Amino acid sequence: MIFLCFLGLGAAQADPITLDDFVDADPAQARIGQLLFYDKILSGNRNISCGTCHHHDLAGGDGLSLGIGEGGIGLGEERFVGDIRKRIPRNAPGLWNIGHNSVDVLFHDGRLEVSDQFGNGFDSPAEEWLPHGLDNIVAAQALFPLTAQFEMAGNPGENDIAGATHDRIDAAWPIVAARVRANETYVNLFLEAFDTVEEPLDISIVEVGNALAAFITTEWRSYDSPYDAWLTGTPLPESAERGRALFFGEARCASCHSGPLFTDQSFHALGLPAFGPGRTRTFDKMPRDVGRMGETDLLSDAYRFRTPSLRNVALTAPYGHNGAYPTLADMIRHHADPVSTRAAWTTDMAALPNAPRFRGVDFAIRQDTREMARQAAVLDIHPVALSDAEVADLEAFLNALTGATADDRPMGRPDSVPSGLPVD
Incomplete structure (x- = not known):
């Protein structure tokens, strides 16, 4: 037309x-990504997940003008500020269709772009320290909230992830991956879903990012x-x-x-x-x-x-x-x-x-x-x-741009996660 x-x-x-307009994603990897997306094990203080600010009940967002990240309690407009140092400075964007093949820039300021500038496929805040092997821009994007002080990392002195992040942005990712590797359920899932994983030590932040991306790019198609x-x-x-x-x-x-x-x-x-x-x-x-x-x-x-x-x-x-x-x-x-x-x-x-x-x-x-x-x-x-x-x-x-099945997601929110931490 x-x-x-x-x-x-x-x-x-x-x-x-x-x-055909979307990036490919393996269903078994997406299942791992679904669990990780709602598992607070990825956050510095184990008190917030990706799903807290991108929740199924809130159409992939949080319903707030400016989010309440690390240290907050609850969801959406009922989220209690708790022990936080500042609000998130920007609105939590929806995740709809970010796995579309045309998407080559993310974040409100475009600080993540598909690019060969640093030899790893992306121009990002991690520059040359962003690891190789990430499947797509969504996999790269998924790594950065983990390093953000007021989103998921926490404040310096509170945990090892926050401390490492303040040394250098990529220093926290091995710690996150080690947490995942320490969980037997996750290890077995990764061994089954990833050809690159033959033993627990093969599970790196790259596999974590790719699993999250497999979930996000399939779950939020509309x-x-x-x-x-x-x-x-x-x-x-x-x-x-x-x-x-x-x-x-x-x-x-x-x-x-x-x-x-x-x-x-x-x-x-x-x-x-x-x-x-x-x-x-x-x-x-x-x-x-x-x-x-x-x-x-x-x-x-x-x-x-x-x-x-x-x-x-x-x-x-x-x-x-x-x-x-x-x-x-x-x-x-x-x-x-x-x-x-x-x-x-x-x-x-x-x-x-x-x-x-x-x-x-x-x-x-x-x-x-x-x-x-x-x-x-x-x-x-x-x-x-x-x-x-x-x-x-x-x-x-x-x-009229709202999908007929927007409220009926293929995987949804899990009832529990391998870490045993509460699911928002």
């Missing part, structure tokens, strides 16, 4: 997604939405059809949300309201997030973030790299008029579990008039006049 974008960009081709049915001839509901025409036409959404996953995988400044602890850097301790610039150090990349996929977007609120907006309608209105909606934004729109000791930090950056002016000056989207009815139609179309 061909859609005219009316953007001076030519026609945008939308092709149906098929199983391409059976009403839109997919429309691609093969089934009409959309009237409101969604009007929204589709707007999306690919006068609303100009497809200028960035293009292709089968509805993302150009590029970086754009949306002028979202700022809040949270910021993603601070060694030489920049201000509680701000400079986006892509944090990876490239190019001023031209300041405040630009990766375009998210819109598949199953209706299931993954709140929206934006910092979860600034609680509803799709709010996010659509921001795209249509970013200056006015940014000015009208109120702090109660952020989904942040109550943490009295963070009150002085959560919104401190908003008091810095110069920083707010810098952020407001960088904007890559242009106003589009939309009526309330048109916003509703666009929202209807975005809902």
